[in-house]
Amino acid sequence: MIRTTAFRIATAALALGATLAHADVTLLNVSYDPTRELYQEVNKAFAAQWEAKNKEKVTIRQSHGGSGKQARSVIDGLEADVVTLALAYDIDEIAERSKLLSAGWQKKLPQNAAPYTSTIVFLVRKGNPKQIREWDDLARPGVGVITPNPKTSGGARWNYLAAWAYADGKYKGDTKKTEEFVQSVFRNVLVLDSGARGSTTTFVERGVGDVLIAWENEALLALKELGPGQFEIVVPSVSILAEPPIAIVDKVVDKRGTRKVAEAYLQFLYGPEGQEIAAKNFYRPRDAKVAAKYAAVFPKSSLVTVDASFGGWQKAQKTHFADGGSFDRLYQPAIKAAGK
Amino acid sequence: MAAIVFPAKRHSVLPGFGLALGFTIAYLSLIVLIPLSAAFLKTFTLTFDQFWAAVSAPRVVASYKLSFGAALAAAAVNAVFGLAVAWTLVRYDFPGRRIVDALVDLPFALPTAVAGIALAAVYSTNGWLGAPLAAMGLKVAYTPVGVFVALAFIGLPFVVRTVQPVLEDLDRELEEAAHSLGATPAQSFLRVVLPAITPALLTGFTLAFARALGEYGSVIFVAGNMPMVSEITPLIIITKLEQYDYAGATAVAVVMLVASFVLLLAINALQAWTRRRQGERT
Amino acid sequence: MEITAQDAFPETLPHPSDLRIPLAPLLVAGAAAIYLVLFLLVPLAAVFHEALRKGAEAYLRAVSDPDALSAIRLTLIAAAIAVPLNLVFGVAAAWAIAKFDFPGKSLLVTLIDLPFSVSPVISGLIYVLVFGLQGWFGPWLAEHDVRIIFAVPAIVLATIFVTFPFVARELIPLMQAQGREEEEAAALLGASGWQTLWRVTLPNVKWGLLYGVILCNARAMGEFGAVSVVSGHVRGLTNTLPLHVEILYNEYQFAAAFACASLLALLALVTLALKSWVERKARS
Numbered sequence: 001m002i003r004t005t006a007f008r009i010a011t012a013a014l015a016l017g018a019t020l021a022h023a024d025v026t027l028l029n030v031s032y033d034p035t036r037e038l039y040q041e042v043n044k045a046f047a048a049q050w051e052a053k054n055k056e057k058v059t060i061r062q063s064h065g066g067s068g069k070q071a072r073s074v075i076d077g078l079e080a081d082v083v084t085l086a087l088a089y090d091i092d093e094i095a096e097r098s099k100l101l102s103a104g105w106q107k108k109l110p111q112n113a114a115p116y117t118s119t120i121v122f123l124v125r126k127g128n129p130k131q132i133r134e135w136d137d138l139a140r141p142g143v144g145v146i147t148p149n150p151k152t153s154g155g156a157r158w159n160y161l162a163a164w165a166y167a168d169g170k171y172k173g174d175t176k177k178t179e180e181f182v183q184s185v186f187r188n189v190l191v192l193d194s195g196a197r198g199s200t201t202t203f204v205e206r207g208v209g210d211v212l213i214a215w216e217n218e219a220l221l222a223l224k225e226l227g228p229g230q231f232e233i234v235v236p237s238v239s240i241l242a243e244p245p246i247a248i249v250d251k252v253v254d255k256r257g258t259r260k261v262a263e264a265y266l267q268f269l270y271g272p273e274g275q276e277i278a279a280k281n282f283y284r285p286r287d288a289k290v291a292a293k294y295a296a297v298f299p300k301s302s303l304v305t306v307d308a309s310f311g312g313w314q315k316a317q318k319t320h321f322a323d324g325g326s327f328d329r330l331y332q333p334a335i336k337a338a339g340k
Numbered sequence: 341m342a343a344i345v346f347p348a349k350r351h352s353v354l355p356g357f358g359l360a361l362g363f364t365i366a367y368l369s370l371i372v373l374i375p376l377s378a379a380f381l382k383t384f385t386l387t388f389d390q391f392w393a394a395v396s397a398p399r400v401v402a403s404y405k406l407s408f409g410a411a412l413a414a415a416a417v418n419a420v421f422g423l424a425v426a427w428t429l430v431r432y433d434f435p436g437r438r439i440v441d442a443l444v445d446l447p448f449a450l451p452t453a454v455a456g457i458a459l460a461a462v463y464s465t466n467g468w469l470g471a472p473l474a475a476m477g478l479k480v481a482y483t484p485v486g487v488f489v490a491l492a493f494i495g496l497p498f499v500v501r502t503v504q505p506v507l508e509d510l511d512r513e514l515e516e517a518a519h520s521l522g523a524t525p526a527q528s529f530l531r532v533v534l535p536a537i538t539p540a541l542l543t544g545f546t547l548a549f550a551r552a553l554g555e556y557g558s559v560i561f562v563a564g565n566m567p568m569v570s571e572i573t574p575l576i577i578i579t580k581l582e583q584y585d586y587a588g589a590t591a592v593a594v595v596m597l598v599a600s601f602v603l604l605l606a607i608n609a610l611q612a613w614t615r616r617r618q619g620e621r622t
Numbered sequence: 623m624e625i626t627a628q629d630a631f632p633e634t635l636p637h638p639s640d641l642r643i644p645l646a647p648l649l650v651a652g653a654a655a656i657y658l659v660l661f662l663l664v665p666l667a668a669v670f671h672e673a674l675r676k677g678a679e680a681y682l683r684a685v686s687d688p689d690a691l692s693a694i695r696l697t698l699i700a701a702a703i704a705v706p707l708n709l710v711f712g713v714a715a716a717w718a719i720a721k722f723d724f725p726g727k728s729l730l731v732t733l734i735d736l737p738f739s740v741s742p743v744i745s746g747l748i749y750v751l752v753f754g755l756q757g758w759f760g761p762w763l764a765e766h767d768v769r770i771i772f773a774v775p776a777i778v779l780a781t782i783f784v785t786f787p788f789v790a791r792e793l794i795p796l797m798q799a800q801g802r803e804e805e806e807a808a809a810l811l812g813a814s815g816w817q818t819l820w821r822v823t824l825p826n827v828k829w830g831l832l833y834g835v836i837l838c839n840a841r842a843m844g845e846f847g848a849v850s851v852v853s854g855h856v857r858g859l860t861n862t863l864p865l866h867v868e869i870l871y872n873e874y875q876f877a878a879a880f881a882c883a884s885l886l887a888l889l890a891l892v893t894l895a896l897k898s899w900v901e902r903k904a905r906s
Binding site for chain 3: 352353354355356357359360361363364365367368371372373374375376378379382421424425427428431432434438440441442443444445446447448449450451452453454455456457458459461462467468469489492493496525550551553554555556557561573574575577578581586589590593596597600601603604605607608
């Protein structure tokens with residue numbers, strides 16, 4: 001009885017909050033770790049545009065965390081209208097395990113449902129004291145590497161695959177040598193945070209490690225926000241084209257009646273204003289004109305794709321990140337060998 | 341639980357037994373027992389082999405070693421220094437004693453997340469204490485040592501608060517007698533005081549240990565979270581959860597729950613022993 | 623001539639602790655002081671130092687930010703629901719356990735203590751297992767549009783769980799120590815159960831009750847791990863103040879994070895002050 005009363009109080013409180021905004025529309029955007037600043041700007045711009053056009057106020061709520069962790073929350077019942085995660089595999093998992101959206105979600109939006117892309121770079125300390133220029137330097141003894149945990153962080157999985165792609169190219173497909181290389185990189189890892197943002201904090205704020213393997217947008221943001229002049233970005237010769245995808249969660253928007261707004265919200269990201277905001281926040285825009293305008297910000301390097309080099313995310317996940325995959329196999333012995 | 345029959349009680353003149361006990365059991369079941377059973381039930385969906393594989397994986401075992409080891413070390417340090425603090429508070433009078441006495445409970449009252457970020461700030465290599473320690477070659481934050489520090493912090497009040505009342509009640513005459521019979525202060529402490537406070541000391545130690553075992557919020561900011569090195573067991577549970585391995589997460593959770601329950605029984609037994617000892621002396 | 627104890631132990635006999643070599647008290651007190659400073663004072667000071675690093679104006683802005691305010695509101699709501707519920711439970715449990723004898727009493731006490739030793743992460747996990755979409759009631763709840771997990775109700779439930787035993791643990795030994803005579807006398811004189819409870823029992827345990835409520839409240843407002851598992855981390859909606867601190871910390875807004883943390887630290891200090899006051903009142 002008490003519990004019901006408590007439940008009623010809680011529901012009333014929620015309802016009160018809801019009624020206070022009953023004429024307005026709210027969307028929940030469940031996103032991955034580094035996009036906090038990006039969506040703060042996007043949401044403001046989109047809300048202004050929507051209100052001007054439709055005379056309706058829209059509030060977009062955000063939730064951020066490691067991509068895998070966020071996907072799990074949505075599967076467990078976090079009512080997201082849209083998901084904007086770090087890799088397609090995580091949205092595939094949502095589709096498969098909870099059937100909240102269809103398996104063909106990625107075809108519903110242009111360009112693999114990724115309105116912006118990014119890549120993986122290195123962030124090093126000013127002056128680059130350890131002379132880090134290439135992936136090889138990350139495998140050198142005595143170099144402290146910071147990367148998030150591939151088991152929970154989307155960014156970390158892109159990091160891992162980029163390293164793998166480099167070694168694969170260097171050793172011309174010799175799997176054994178590639179595995180040894182990746183293992184020696186992980187032997188140098190000092191701290192494994194659960195998300196990309198945690199790793200950046202560890203490297204920048206807590207002063208741990210010599211090199212941070214990071215999303216390009218994270219690295220550029222860190223340079224701008226945290227220590228202009230304190231860090232440098234090093235672009236390796238080979239990296240991976242990261243396509244963080246976005247999707248509408250069909251069952252939720254249909255239940256909440258927010259499909260129109262949600263679709264417009266995602267389309268906004270492809271439009272000129274959305275692309276400009278993305279570029280300003282250091283995400284590589286797809287739009288050719290905006291890309292040309294910001295070309296100087298984004299260094300050139302040779303980028304492989306997950307589809308071409310790894311057979312797509314389903315295969316990559318199974319080979320590398322699932323239980324018993326290459327990360328599990330390489331990581332433990334790496335730690336033992338490091339004598340930690 | 342629904343088919344409970346109210347246990348027989350000796351005839352009592354006081355009313356309200358049925359209502360009080362009924363409400364107690366219902367609330368306990370709804371809030372605690374039934375949700376906890378969900379963890380066990382989920383684990384039962386695994387075969388024993390799968391269960392064993394999940395809870396004995398090298399990474400999980402490494403986390404047990406860290407969680408148990410650091411908690412044990414922290415509780416031991418708290419036992420020694422907590423005794424010193426309790427002694428100082430009871431036996432000596434100094435300005436500000438009341439404030440220090442109140443501050444001892446800070447780890448109780450301070451949210452774990454606040455403790456976590458504060459410890460991370462203080463003990464990282466550019467922090468107030470971390471910098472001098474790093475210069476001496478000791479890295480605290482993001483290592484198992486950091487885990488130890490966080491656990492020592494949150495266990496701090498337990499030994500002090502269980503030993504203090506016993507010390508206060510301790511009959512000074514016993515020590516006086518020992519002294520007049522020629523005992524040195526050390527002997528008097530070891531032979532007279534220590535045996536008297538041992539039950540309370542052990543209780544406090546076990547309480548600190550139990551608390552430290554499952555601690556998450558204050559540790560997560562200052563541990564390195566490196567699998568096999570500085571990853572605590574609660575983090576493994578969360579990681580498994582984030583990999584959609586619900587059954588694996590609950591398997592490890594069940595191991596922790598069993599350990600907690602055993603500790604709880606030990607604490608209750610120790611507390612009963614302490615009460616009996618104190619009752620004997622009065 | 624009688625030899626009294628006074629002769630055997632005249633008052634001029636120095637007390638053992640006075641005879642102790644001056645070094646020993648210094649060592650003990652010194653060790654205690656170092657321990658307290660290292661593990662207590664330095665972290666506490668760090669919170670306030672970091673909070674004010676960017677100045678008082680930034681501090682005020684951080685704690686009055688809308689997301690921070692809604693985090694404070696949610697923290698207060700969770701505590702306002704959890705504490706009274708656990709209070710009622712504590713009184714009921716203590717009444718049943720202290721005033722009556724029945725088989726299984728010690729098992730009941732142990733079960734009540736259980737949440738105290740369960741890891742916060744597990745405390746959150748079990749509610750995900752019960753109310754999550756893949757859990758027992760998830761699909762039914764989703765069908766009926768009732769949101770529990772990743773919404774305020776789950777946060778309240780997790781808070782109730784972790785603060786479950788606090789009041790009961792204070793009241794049970796207290797009421798046991800006080801015995802049953804007064805209540806029995808009242809009952810025999812014709813008082814009803816409620817009258818006995820309200821007029822006889824509760825006034826006797828009022829300081830223990832208050833003590834338990836203060837501890838329960840402090841823990842309810844500061845809980846992190848359990849709430850972190852069941853909250854959706856939706857900014858401005860399902861974040862309590864401790865979770866908000868984590869979010870700010872993750873967004874490089876360290877001064878703001880510590881500013882909000884300092885609010886919680888202040889709450890802790892107020893809790894300690896109240897505790898001392900109650901203890902002193904109880905002793906007199």
